[in-house]
Amino acid sequence: MSSNKLWEGSTKFKENSHLYDYQKWLTDNLNLSFNSYEELWQWSVDHITDFWESLWNYFNIISHKPYDTVLTMTTMPDFTWFNGAQVNYAEHVFRHDNPNQTAIIFSNEQGEHKELSWNELKNKVASMAAYLKSIGVTKGDCVVAFLPNVPEATISFLAVNSIGAIWSSTSPDFGTESVIDRFAQIKPKVFITVDGYFYNGKPHDKTAIAIDIAKALPTLEKVIVLPYLNKDDISKFPKDFINIDTVFNTVAENLVFEPIDFNHPIWVLYSSGTTGLPKAIVHSHGGILLEHLKYMAFHNDVHKGEHYFWYTTTGWMMWNFLQSALLMSATIVLYDGSPTYPNINKLWEFSDEVNITHFGTSAPFLVASMKNQIKPKNDCNLGSIRSISSTGAPLPFEAFEYVYKNIKQDVWLCSMAGGTDVCTAFVGGTPFYAVHTGEIQCRALGVSLYAYDDNGHAIEDDLGEMVIDKPMPSMPIYFWNDPNKKRYKASYFEHFPGKWRHGDFIKINSKTKGIIIYGRSDATLNRHGIRIGTSEIYRCINKIQAIEDSLIVNLELEGGRHYMPLFVKMRPSFKLTADVKTQIKEQLKKEYSPRHVPDDIIEVADIPYTISGKKMEAPIKKILLKMPFEKSINVDSMKNPESVNFFVELAKTI
Template identity: 40%
Template sequence: MEPQWTPTDLDIIEADVTSFARFVEKRTGESLPDYQALWRWSVDDLAGFWGAVWDYFYLGERPDQVLAGTEMPGAQWFPGARLNYVDQVARQARTDRPAIVAVDEDGTIAELSWAELLGSTVAFAKRLRELGVGPGDRVAGYLPNIPQAVIAFLATASLGAIWSACGQDYSAQAALDRLGQLEPTVLVAADGYRFGGKVHDKTADIEALRAGLPTLRATVLVSRFGGTLPEVSSWDDLRPDLDVTDIDSAQVDFDHPLWVLYSSGTTGKPKGIVHGHGGVLLEHLKAVALQSDIGPSDTFFWYTSPSWMMWNFQIAGLLVGATVVCYDGSPSAPATDALWSIAARVGATVVGTSPGYVLACAKAGSVPRADHDLSAVRLVGITGSALPPSSSLWLRDNVGEHIPVASISGGTDVVSAFIGGVRTVPVWPGELSAPYLGVALDAWDEQGNPVRGEVGELVITKPMPSMPVRFWNDPDGSRYHDAYFDMFPGVWRHGDWITLTEHGSIIVHGRSDSTLNRHGIRMGSADIYQAVERLPEIAEALVIGAEQPDGGYWMPLFVVLSPGAELTEELKTRINATIRTEVSPRHVPDEIIEAPGIPHTRTGKKLEVPIKKIFQGAEASKVVAPTAVDAPELLEWYSAQRSR
């Protein structure tokens, strides 16, 4: 197989990662002729690498010691360092480009200058301070992807307080399951959001949320659609100082909590994952600037929500002076290719989306390069699940053959990626180009032996600064330990199956805890989805492998049909033939079953493991929290299928 994109000599020369490599060579004497050599050095000398990242981005005076021990969990980074994430944002202030471009589904576009961003941050921080918010207090957001969410986060962080947010697609109960754990002091909420051509009024949910958060001292309401609530403070009362030059941020320890994100919450309440100021700052500078080559001339547009770590990741564009795009709406309204239309209108240089959206565009016959001016786009980012080769090639043919596709894989756990693209490395269809710098990634078998060219567990053998500081309400660290270090003590097991290829790229097969294991052969579910979901009759699919009490193994494929399609014997035969041809005969399911829908977590992951457990006899209420599911009523349907 040939690469679908190869860097030019100019790409390599101009890439920020090349500049970084020269910086390292000068200070260390190392010879780093290519990305692979730089990556190897970055994991062999963790302290040297992360110290170089700090110095390369001019983060100020740093302690002499970078890493106090490499044990996991428990590694201590930059002991004695004092800093604040927001200071790096403030250092990027400029007058020639906006800080944020806000886009509404109704077509409205507004710009927020750097002066307005920083002035509003200072003004909101002052209001929070007046409400008694200080270091360690929690401020909660219940907001869509709008500039006020960014400002509220920055103001919170500048005080050394802790930010946590849910998008408004979450119900009040689902938001309470998350935010309620933190006992927040202040709630920042919008009266509604826009999606699919409709305005969704969230005032009733806000009232329910307030009633369930007895620790609140105040609620600040962003009224976008004229909504009102009693006893709230209005965001519109802010009076930003446009001449502000100093954020006057609280200087905090390197691992002082910055924000709390949440696991998918498939069993029990979602786990609160705590990340620190310093770890996030260093990881995001590396990931955004060195891996994605984003800088002051870029407009960074990733379709996301405050519920998803990619919202936090996109804000990192501000750390390098880029313009970030906040979009409130559907990527497919009023037409399937709406996201590409927005990218054209705002002049986006980096566009991020999901494999599902790419597939929807392909099925709709969209040709974005012909219908929209995408001349500014130089990188397409993909995350959420594995991108099949056909979708990667579709992007090449329909968005631009000169545009690399940076498919990335990581997670909320490290609020970044382990694997992804880099401007100096080729892109192979369906593969992720390289491990990220500073990520000691490997593939291991069940005995802990490295494997190459075959499926293995994704493991990280050395610490990263953005690994969680801790889990919320986990005083002895047992939940944190069990989540990542139970299978291989001292080594992070992420729960993904990967293959390391001979040319240094990585294939992600899907979650290892939902891996199909037929006759001892391990298979990833993503391989089946990539084949089946390309068929025009199939809207979505879910496959599980359920071990049976008699020692047997049942592997059904549930399919949601496209409008007008029928699950005929001819279609079943074609599905099986597609899987047999494009994946392998071992992947052909035992049965194909029409389903009314596929349940997902609120962040879009298919509920493979809970559905598997249901078919092994568990009660739905014991394996998944209904508030963590986008369509909990579907669980009853799957439970009813156990008698088949």
């Protein structure tokens, strides 16, 4: 499929960017000059210590102790960054705060709206930090949260961070065992919970679940409750649970920032846990600080006072990423509720209400908007939006064009891809390049990323494994409870020893240097020796109006046989007729090849998804191959666990 140019920033757009300023800084301070973004990227990966040290100086990092060396490494993943330095992430959030300007804008689907100034945010963070210290929370202790995307979550994180404690959160749509599987691993000292939340116009009471979680965490010394569903009322909770208002009433004279070792944990994130206990991924305080400053400045181009929004929950790494817009003195915009309630235009209407500058969402949301044929540009103003960012799944070619035709013509579409593993994007946007259909604009600075063939050779213009062959500061420092980094190394470094194999199939365009993501390589369709990215199938299916969603797997059976079924969820009032099946087959054959045509097309009531919104191709494949159920899938990690029943029954017939 051809890659058409859809948009390019004006000269003014480029010259007003942080990236342009950084290039001037490199010339003035290091006597370095580059003729293109690609030259700058190449320097950043050829001279990684010089690059990351330049960021330290460009961003004027506040360090309470100097570093000994920029990078100490034997082989990946045995490395440390800025050894000896002591920093504090929260200190960098508040170093340029303007007391009377807005730091947080919050709304929810119930119509609640509030704004916090930088001064109010700082005072609440100071009160929370003072309270935590008063009950004995110190550097290295874990504080966990079961909260929606509300200001109290941001306040709690910054307070925990300011004293050097370790943060971890899940959203209240997680099941009881799923939360316990995560939090029990890290032995938390404090649990901050909500009593419930609203979604799709309905209340969801989580009081009993929160109490059960607290009971299952024997290391807890205090439970703090945010009465979100039942305002100011926590009477259903045990008497020793404390109302968060009491915490915010704690007197604190000043917000004090504890100096933290650069390589000390900042937070614990978790893998989806679809086939077992979730991996507890630990990132470093300084690594996240540097990486997020880099990405927010150079790849999202976030400026002081701009309104930065991402539709996310506290259980997705994008919530952590969203907080980092505060590092740029931007205003973060939080929304809690369904993105399509009371109508599918809700988030676009919300953008007009609060003047969002940078609009972040998931690829499935944009695809759903496209499938429902909504045209936000006709119903909303959207004049404040400067960029639209998308992640969570590959963004189809058609969705790129949909954005420019039906949402906004003059907008910077920043498709990006990375993961919980590094809490950032490996590939994303650059103000210096044009946006081309289906392509992520660039490899991020400092990310030595290539497409590898099966022999470990870097290739372009062909499908290959995404591999990062040099360390990044935001790579995990370790997994929790993982002696000798055994699990960590097995997750990323076994396939290509000493190099990070991410598990995605990609193609790098030698002409534009753009990147196309073809889906997870562990769910790749190996069709008689030909590798097919699942995104190619979905891209084609998305054009068929009768189909709401789909999932495809390829089963390698005995005797060299293959069976590739396509599962489709039909839109309301549509049926999977013979004509629809013919349309699917003909379209796949026409746009790709006969190998892309499935052996069966099967209607299902729902497509299995993780809580964080990823299709569960690999677990469904394991179920259909009759692997033990408990080793194939963890239903507590699912958004819609009842959807699995169909596949369990189907497996019996294969």
